[in-house]
Amino acid sequence: MSAAARPSPPPSNNPLVHQWMPFTANRQFLEQPRLIARAEGVYYYNTRGEKLLDGSSGLYCIPLGHGRREIREAVTRQMEELDYAPPFQYGVPAAFRLAEEMAQMLPAGLNRIMFAGGGSEAVETALKVALQYHRVRGKGARQRFIGRERGYHGVNFGGWSVGGMVNNRKAFGVGLPGVAHMRHTRIQENLFEMGEGTYGADLADDLERFVNLHGADTIAACIVEPIAGSTGILVPPHGYLKRLREICTKHGILLIFDEVITGFGRTGEAFAADTFGVVPDLMTMAKALTNGVIPMAAVAVREDIQQTILDAAPEDNVEFYHGYTYSAHPVACAAALATLKIFRDEDIFAQVRTLTPAFLEQIGAFRGVPGVVDTRGFGLLGAIEIEPHGKPGARGFSILRKAFESGLVLRAAGDSIVLAPPFVATPDEISQMVEIVRKLIKES
Ligand SMILES: Cc1ncc(COP(=O)(O)O)c(C=O)c1O
Numbered sequence: 001m002s003a004a005a006r007p008s009p010p011p012s013n014n015p016l017v018h019q020w021m022p023f024t025a026n027r028q029f030l031e032q033p034r035l036i037a038r039a040e041g042v043y044y045y046n047t048r049g050e051k052l053l054d055g056s057s058g059l060y061c062i063p064l065g066h067g068r069r070e071i072r073e074a075v076t077r078q079m080e081e082l083d084y085a086p087p088f089q090y091g092v093p094a095a096f097r098l099a100e101e102m103a104q105m106l107p108a109g110l111n112r113i114m115f116a117g118g119g120s121e122a123v124e125t126a127l128k129v130a131l132q133y134h135r136v137r138g139k140g141a142r143q144r145f146i147g148r149e150r151g152y153h154g155v156n157f158g159g160w161s162v163g164g165m166v167n168n169r170k171a172f173g174v175g176l177p178g179v180a181h182m183r184h185t186r187i188q189e190n191l192f193e194m195g196e197g198t199y200g201a202d203l204a205d206d207l208e209r210f211v212n213l214h215g216a217d218t219i220a221a222c223i224v225e226p227i228a229g230s231t232g233i234l235v236p237p238h239g240y241l242k243r244l245r246e247i248c249t250k251h252g253i254l255l256i257f258d259e260v261i262t263g264f265g266r267t268g269e270a271f272a273a274d275t276f277g278v279v280p281d282l283m284t285m286a287k288a289l290t291n292g293v294i295p296m297a298a299v300a301v302r303e304d305i306q307q308t309i310l311d312a313a314p315e316d317n318v319e320f321y322h323g324y325t326y327s328a329h330p331v332a333c334a335a336a337l338a339t340l341k342i343f344r345d346e347d348i349f350a351q352v353r354t355l356t357p358a359f360l361e362q363i364g365a366f367r368g369v370p371g372v373v374d375t376r377g378f379g380l381l382g383a384i385e386i387e388p389h390g391k392p393g394a395r396g397f398s399i400l401r402k403a404f405e406s407g408l409v410l411r412a413a414g415d416s417i418v419l420a421p422p423f424v425a426t427p428d429e430i431s432q433m434v435e436i437v438r439k440l441i442k443e444s
Contacts, residue, residue, distance in 0.1 A: 014030055016029070016030055016033060017030065025397070032401065034046075034401070034404045035047045036052075036409070037049075039054070039066035039067060040065075040066055040067045041065045041066060041067065041424070042054050042065050042066075042421070042422045042424065042425045042429055043066075044066075044409055046404075050407070051407060052404065052407050052408060052409050053407060053408045053409065053429060053432060053433050053436070054066070054409050054421075054422060055403075055408050055409055055410040055411075055419050055420070055421060055433040055436075055437075056409060056410050056411045056418065056419070056420050057288075057292075057420050057421065057422045057423075058292045059287070059292075059411075060229065060261045060266070060287050060288070060420050061286075061287035061288055061290075061291070061292035062288075062291055062292040062422060063264065063265060063266070063288045063291065063348070063422050063423040063424070064291045064339065064342055064343075064348070064422065064423065064424055065422050065424045065425075068291060068293075068338075068339075068342065070338050070341070070342060071290075071291055071293050071335050071338040071339060071342075072293075073338075074334045074335060074337065074338035075293065075294065075331055075334055075335050075338075077334065078094065078330055078331050078333070078334030079331055082330050083330070083331065084329065084330065084331075085330060087115075087323060087324075087325075087326075087327045087328045087329075088323055091328070092328065092330040092333065094330050094333035094334055094337060095115065095328035095330070095333045097333075097337060098113075098115075098333045098336050098337050098340075099113040099115075101337065101340055102285075102298065102300065102340075103300075105270050105271075105340070106270075106271065106283070106300050107271065107273050107274060107279040108279075109279065109302050109303060109304075110279065110280075110282075110283055110300040110301070110302055110303075111300070111303050112300070112301040112302070112303055112305075112306035113298050113299070113300050113301070114129075114298065114299045114301065114323075114327070115296065115297070115298050115327045115328040115329075115332075115333075116286075116296075116297040116298065116299065116324055116327055117295050117296065117297060117324050117326045117327070117329075118154070118286055118295050118296075118297050119153075119154050119258075119260035119284065119286035119287065119297050120153075120154025120155050120156040120159050121154075121156065121297055121324060122154075122260065122284040122285065122286055122297035122298060122299050123153045123154045123156065123158060123159040123162075123223070123258060123260075123284055124154075124156050124157075124158045124159060125284075125299045125322060126221075126223070126256050126258075126282045126283075126284050126299045126301075127145060127158045127159075127162070127220075127221065127223070127256075128158075128320075128322055129282060129299065129301055129305065129309070129320070130145075130220045130221040130254045130256065130282065131143060131220055132309055132320060133254070133305050133308055133309055134220055136308060136309055136312035137308060137312075139217065139252075141217055141218055142217060142218060142219055142220040142252075142253075143178055143218065143220055144178040144179065144180065144210075144214060144218050144219045144220060145158075145161070145162050145176065145178065145179050145180075145219075145220055145221055145222070145223060146162075146179070146180050146181070146182060146207055146210055146219060146221070146222040146223070146253070147161075147162030147163060147164055147179060147180075147181050147182070147222075147223055147224070148164055148181055148182045148183070148184060148185075148223075148224050148228070149164035149181050149182070149183055149184040150164050150165060150184040150186070150228055150231040150234060151163045151164040151165070151181070151184075151223070151224060151225060151228060151231070151258075152164075152165055152168070152225065152228065152229065152230035152231060153223060153225075153258050153284075154260075155168065157175060157176060158176055160172065160175060161175035161176035161179045162176070162179055162181075162223050164181045164184065165230065165231055178218075180210050180214070182203065182204075182206035182207060182210075182222075182224075183203055183206055184228070184231070184234060185197070185200050185203055185228075185234050185235075185236055185237055185240060186234050186374075186376075187199060187200050187203075187237075190237065191373070191374045192364070192367045192374060192375050193376075194360045194361075194363065194364045194375065194376065194377050194378075195235060195360070195377070195378055196235055196236060196237060196238040196240075196378070197235065197236075197237040197238065198237070198238060199237060200237030200240060201237050201238060201239035201240045201242075201243050202243070203237065203240060204240050204241075204243035204244040204247060205243070205247070207222055207244060207247045207248070207253070208247050211247070211251050211253075216251035216252060216253065217252075219251070219253045220253070220254065221253060221254040221255070221256050221281075221282075222244065222248055222253050222254070222255055222256065223256040223257075223258060224241075224244065224256075224257065224258065225257070225258045225259075225260075225261065225262065226241060226257050226259065226262050226267075226272035226273065226275075226276060226278075227261070227262050227266075227267070227272060227378055227379075227381060229260075229261035229262070229381065230261075230413060231413055231414075231416075232376070232383045232385060232413035232414060232416030232418060233376045233377060233378070233381050233382065233383035233413075233416070233418055234376065235376055235377070235378045236276065241276045241278040242276075242277070242278055244278075245278045245279075245280075248281075254281040254282060254305075255280040255281050255282075256280055256281065256282045256283070256284065257271075257272065257273055257278075257280035257282075257283045257284070258283075258284045259271055259272055259273070259283050259284060259285050260284055260285060260286045260287055260297070261287060261381075261420075262379075262381075263283070263285040263286075263287070263288060263289070264285070264287075264288035264289060264339075264343065265288065265343065265348055265349040265352050265423060266288070266352070266379050266380055266381055266420070267352075267378060267379035267381075268349060268352045268353040268356055268379050268380075269349055270349060271283070271285075275379070281301075281302050281305060282299060282300065282301050282302070282305070283299070283300040284297065284298070284299050285297060285298045285299075285300070286298070288339070289336050289339065290332055290335035290336045290339055291335065291339045291342075293335045293339075294329070294331055294332040294335040295326070295332065296329065296332035296333075296335070296336055348423050348424075349423075351423055351424070352379060352380055352423050355380060355421070355423070355425070355427065355430065356379055356380060358427055358430070359377070359380060359382060359419075359421065359430055359434075360377045360378075360382060362382075362430070362431065362434045363375050363376075363377045363382035363383070363384060363419070363434070364377070366384045366438070366441070369438070369441060369442070371386050371387045371441065371444075372384055372385070372386055372387075372441065373385050373386065373387055374416075376416075380420060380421055380423065381418070381419075381420050382418070382419045382420070383413070383416045383417065383418045383419075384416065384417045384437065384441065385415060385416040385417075386399075386415050386416075386417065386441055386444070387415070388414075388415045389444070392414055392415060393412075393414040393415060395415050395444055396412035396413070396414055396415040396416065396417060397412055398444060399412060399417055399437075399440045399441065399444055400412040402440050402443075402444070403436060403437070403440055406436050406439070406440065407436065408433055408436045408437070410433075410437065417437055417441070419433055419434065419437065421433060
């Protein structure tokens with residue numbers, strides 16, 4: 001048995017063993033726990049009371065910083081007034097207000113909103129809307145989904161099946177049938193190019209190849225993240241998303257943008273769809289929607305898609321047999337309404353646009369640092385990819401651990417070090433994050 005595969009001795013008297021942690025090297029964690037006890041603004045505090053910069057906005061979900069009073073107060077008020085009501089056949093006012101506000105923010109036409117508890121649930125919801133939409137129009141053979149290599153769409157069966165990150169797939173069997181994956185967009189020609197890559201719009205033609213192979217009338221939808229986040233910030237090549245849109249439109253394939261990370265300002269505008277000028281037929285959102293305070297996600301659906309599904313069902317019938325106990329949870333709605341108000345009142349997306357150029361310049365400046373093999377970024381999303389040392393991902397994970405000791409919480413996607421600062425971070429705080437990363441890469 002190799003050393004790597006040897007089980008650690010049971011840490012029998014360790015009180016931390018009972019939580020099986022998600023997406024975590026549990027055995028390593030028990031040896032070197034990284035406990036976060038408190039947070040305020042763009043800082044966490046560990047159990048010794050030491051400060052750590054939040055270099056990843058939580059998990060891309062706290063753009064406004066931690067402990068926003070307005071959100072806390074809105075949540076408290078909502079809990080006092082109505083803590084829960086069943087979302088099936090009943091509704092709460094806050095959910096309708098939120099859906100209306102979101103419809104006004106979203107690209108024109110994407111104005112029917114269904115809520116869910118997290119990004120993975122939103123993805124399942126979107127995939128099922130696509131299937132039912134085709135079916136009620138007599139096109140029930142449209143059952144295939146097209147995803148993309150290195151895509152991440154959460155961890156539920158539909159989501160990991162259309163996703164393309166191998167570790168998230170390989171332990172779980174074959175997944176959803178009828179799924180094909182386009183090639184990812186990280187190509188040699190665009191290495192070190194910050195922003196949209198010059199080359200590779202034609203990678204979208206992979207979708208056309210699947211049409212030729214399977215027939216358009218078997219394909220329900222194509223799902224992509226406009227910027228692939230979890231795999232280490234893959235920015236679309238210039239023109240790629242437009243091309244994907246054209247092919248989907250030409251063949252009656254629904255285009256789903258998974259904006260769970262990019263939604264609500266990360267690119268400097270409300271949605272990446274706005275930034276890249278491409279409107280999908282469905283869009284999934286989560287994370288920043290409530291500033292991470294309460295779990296919540298949403299799917300925006302083109303009005304006529306919803307109408308088609310509604311019209312197909314007999315009067316008084318449930319039209320879409322889908323939903324979650326915590327869909328449109330009133331407390332989550334209150335958190336989201338308060339979050340959207342801050343985005344508006346403080347013109348937060350403009351702040352992102354102001355911070356972006358210096359941030360991307362600092363990420364791009366890693367070019368030439370020994371061992372750095374690529375830099376990528378767009379908006380307040382940046383990645384520095386380093387040469388692996390030994391097993392792929394080991395060096396990235398080692399930097400994540402050392403960063404915690406050096407006062408920084410970050411994401412490591414394999415050997416790509418990812419920074420996604422909160423929108424309320426100062427230029428100086430962002431520079432401090434980058435400097436810690438620079439030092440750690442140098443020492444690694
Ligand atoms: C693009 C994308 N889709 C879906 C998800 C899944 O969201 P959740 O973890 O809330 O289920 C994520 C999470 O990071 C994501 O980045």
